[in-house]
Amino acid sequence: MLSTQPTLLANDKNQTARFDTIVVLSHECPFVSGQPSAESYLEREMQVLAEHADRVIVFAHEGWFDGxxxxxxxxxxxxxxxxxxxxxxPSESFAGRLKRLGCLAKHLGAVWSERRRITSRETLFAATSFLQLGDMKAQRMLEVIAEQKIVFSGRVLLYSYWFNEPILAMQSLARCIEKQSGMRPVCISRAHGYDCYDYRSPCGYNAFKRWMAEKLDAVLVCSQNGANYLKERDPEVSGAYRVGRLGTADTQPQDPSRKGDAFSIVCCSRAVSLKRVDRVIDALLVLEERGHRLRFTFIGDGDQLGVLKEKAALLKKTEVDIKGALPNEKVFDYYSSTFTDLFVNASEYEGIPLSIMEALSFGIPVVATNVGGVSEIIHDGVCGKLIDRDFTDEDLADAIEAFVAMDEKKVEAMRAAARRNWEQSYRLKTNAEEMLRLAYALSSASDSKRRDAQGIV
Structure with a gap:
């Protein structure tokens, strides 16, 4: 077993977790595509990473990037x-198939570990595409390192924000660094929603989860629900999975004296089918029929934005403000300047949404569907209300109406509980530094004891 030193390093909040280099594998961060980002946490976490390393190198691997x-x-x-x-x-062309078959031959060990899950043409395509994309990313990453003459030495952390193809590229980079410096870097990934649950994949299969967990020093899953899912999926590597919560930047609770005449409701998400913002508008129509005066604000963009605007036009008594996409800073500015009575999330699937964390940080109660890890952040009846995934319009309307009718003392208690929940579990800087302490402790363990280190925090 490990000595006590790594344990103390992982648990001591005063311990400085300092790295010579942190390499981050992202989708787009810190590039700005002009579209809503799925990496707003990572954008802010970058400040914390930079405080704990001599240098941070980011390889963004999805997007065009030119310009x-x-x-x-x-x-x-x-x-x-x-x-x-x-x-x-990867494509279904003849040339594309040949390339994917070449990847299968190159990664026979990984493919063998997945043999019981690759059971159809769709799952085979998912597996071979994973390998081809991972190899492409590895090749480009190593080319950049050679072009830029990047030299690694000392303590290095390789950190992927997503639990998918970048992990294959990470392994190539880890071998390069170990050959260059003589020291093995510590390798950590986060896992969220679509990169965690098989049922979020179009073919019901997320490729190479077990293989990736075997290759990584730790997988930090944003919810206990997700960690339990992955552990049950592959119990042989359950020790790799642990909860690593995300968080949001510090704020100040909203000032109740700025409350308006109309009960104000906010949704902040992508305007896509799985978020079901249109169902929130359906519930508002029910509430209008019951005589309620409301204000509804939607922040976000997506392929259903036009549909939402058309449906929102049916509301006659509700003041509607569809803002479209806003940078994360502007979302915070909105909450700071505009009192909000209730945040609503009607998603079909979730990990734990950052949008809910943001609402809680401002002391805003939340009504949300009980999916993924949402019940870990919304304590039913304490800081919000959970409804079934398969709710009716009346179910959602009833949940919202309960807050409209709530007495002032109960509202104050709810808002205080919302803020307290955020302070205890979802403060960004706290959670980012916890990840870095874990990585530092793992990097302090010898290579032969890395797997023993799975239980040090």
Whole structure:
């Protein structure tokens, strides 16, 4: 077993977890595509990473990147490279099939570990596409390292924000660093929703989860629900999975004296089918029939935005403000300046949404569907209300109406509980530094004892 030193390093909140280099594998961060980002947590976490490393190198691997600006205010010790080559995304052409078959031959060990799950043409395509994309990303990443003459030494953390193809590329980079420096880097990934649950995949299969868990020092899953799912899926590697919560930047609770005359409801999400914002509008129509005066604000963009606007036009007594996509800073500005009575999330699937964390940080109670890890952040009857995934319009209307009719003392208690829940579990800086302490403790363990280190926090 490990000595006590790594345990103390992982648990001591005063311990400085310092790295010579942190390498981050992202989708787009810190590049700005002009579209809503799924990596707003990582954008803010970058500030914390930069405080704990001599340099941070980011390889963003999804998007075109040409002409995309880098997010303003990035720390001086952070550099970023876009490595994606969208023109070579795997296809069903004859040439594409040959390439994928070549990947199968190259990664026979990984394929063998998945033999019981690759049971159809669809799952075979998912597996071979995973391998091809991972190899492409690895090749481009190593090319950039050679072109930029990047040399690694000392303590290195490889950190993927997503639990999918970048992990294959990470393994190639880890071998390169170990050969270059003589030291094995510590390898950690986060896992969220679509990259965690098989049922979120179009074919019901997320490729190579067990293989990736075997190769990584730790997988930090954003919810206990997700961690339990992955452990039950592959009990042989259950020790790799642990809860690593995300979080949001610090704020100040909203001022109740700024409350308006109409009961105000906010949704903040992508305007896509699984978020079911249109169902929220259906519930508002029911509440209008019951005589309620409301204000509804939607923040977000997506392929259903036009549909939402058309449906919202049916509301006659409700003041509607569809803002479209806003940068994360503007979302915070909105909450800081505009009192909100209730946040609503009607998603069909979730991990734990950052949008709910943001609402709680401002002391806003939440009505949400009981899916994924949502019940871990919304304590029913304490800081919000949970409804069934398969709710009716009347069910959602009833849940909202309960807050409309709630007495002032209960509202104050709910809002205080919302803020307290955020302070205890979803403060970004606290959770980011916890991840870094874990990584530091793992990097302090010898290679032969890395797997023993799965239980040190």
């Amino acid at each position: 995309w600006p880098i997010k303003a205010g990035l720390p001086e010790n952070v550099s970023a490279f876009g490595i994606s080559d969208c023109a070579t995304i």
